Amino acid sequence: MVPAHGGRAAQPVYRPILASRRGELEALSHLDPTSAPLVAPVLEVGAKERSLVDALRRLPPGLMPAVDVSALPDSPEAELTRWGVPVQPVIGLAEGDHRLVAHGAAARAYGRRALIRLRAARDRAGPDASTTAVERIWRFTSLAPEECDLLVDAADVCCPADVRSVEPRVRRLLDWARRHAWRSVTVAAGGMPPTLSRLPTDEPVRLDRWDWQLWRRLADAGVDYGDYGVHPAVSGAGDPGDRLPTVRYTDDDSWWVYRWARRGGRGDERFADLCRTLVSAPHWPSTGASFSWGDHELLRRARRGAGAGSAANWTAWSTSHHLAYVLATLLHPAAEGAPRRHPGQGPQRGRSLR
Numbered sequence: 001m002v003p004a005h006g007g008r009a010a011q012p013v014y015r016p017i018l019a020s021r022r023g024e025l026e027a028l029s030h031l032d033p034t035s036a037p038l039v040a041p042v043l044e045v046g047a048k049e050r051s052l053v054d055a056l057r058r059l060p061p062g063l064m065p066a067v068d069v070s071a072l073p074d075s076p077e078a079e080l081t082r083w084g085v086p087v088q089p090v091i092g093l094a095e096g097d098h099r100l101v102a103h104g105a106a107a108r109a110y111g112r113r114a115l116i117r118l119r120a121a122r123d124r125a126g127p128d129a130s131t132t133a134v135e136r137i138w139r140f141t142s143l144a145p146e147e148c149d150l151l152v153d154a155a156d157v158c159c160p161a162d163v164r165s166v167e168p169r170v171r172r173l174l175d176w177a178r179r180h181a182w183r184s185v186t187v188a189a190g191g192m193p194p195t196l197s198r199l200p201t202d203e204p205v206r207l208d209r210w211d212w213q214l215w216r217r218l219a220d221a222g223v224d225y226g227d228y229g230v231h232p233a234v235s236g237a238g239d240p241g242d243r244l245p246t247v248r249y250t251d252d253d254s255w256w257v258y259r260w261a262r263r264g265g266r267g268d269e270r271f272a273d274l275c276r277t278l279v280s281a282p283h284w285p286s287t288g289a290s291f292s293w294g295d296h297e298l299l300r301r302a303r304r305g306a307g308a309g310s311a312a313n314w315t316a317w318s319t320s321h322h323l324a325y326v327l328a329t330l331l332h333p334a335a336e337g338a339p340r341r342h343p344g345q346g347p348q349r350g351r352s353l354r
Helices: 022-029 050-057 097-109 127-141 160-177 210-217 267-279 293-302 311-331
Strands: 014-019 042-044 066-068 088-092 114-119 148-156 184-190 205-208 224-227 246-250 254-259 351-353
Touching (some): 014 184, 022 050, 022 311, 088 148, 097 127, 127 160, 184 210, 210 224, 246 311, 254 267
């Protein structure tokens, strides 16, 4: 990471793609002020609501989210200049002329920056066609290549075979990207399974972070890192009927998934039991509650200092820890994999599923 010149804030080192739901937005709002300028979230908007704009206004100073409104109809509510908050527009290769003009206006209003999102699985027209598409974007938005960040979105990679098949495709896109003077290039992928309902309950289950492993295989390409937080890339994926208390806790190359179904007692007590198990685990950080806002909230529940919360809260606390963990790993790569066990603890326990 090269420090910015002339007293400007450092450039982001981490670009998470997050749904614009209450849990994810709450986690972003609690980012440490020193960390916020290093995180550049991409928010996927399914519907523009007043509460979303209010949440964007509560984000910490220095955090400039990119907003993807491609799921919204081409109407005034999708024009980011009307939102009244500083955001970076996300532009797809197939955007219509009118939306490109609107995105250009938003980019020029908020620092002349835009994010071009190239989806590895969808945008496969070839290098010449891709160049034609981005040149059209620059023409309609009145932006230069060096005013645009490129996001290569690899979508979900959920097993070794996915990583092996996606890597050469991403490398071809990165070879094409070198033709142009991008402000930055990020590769992002998702690694969380689309469903957790088949996992065992009442014990921590280890899942590999295949998205992280893909990015490490691309280390020689010199690209920035992005992911989908603690959720899969598939839009709407999840288990609406599975309301078990769930925490997705990020570790070095893995997640530890806690789903608690123990019967007896109130829901608050079941979640307290989950949190007590988590804070006594070897993957609980040595700095404890000070590691992130989410860790602080989980420790409060372990000590029965608050209620169990809701699914949105569990997402917020899991996401908060994830953001802090990924950023710390990117800023201090030499520390990755270092043991963080508490004194006197033995090897890590819990089931590992691949």
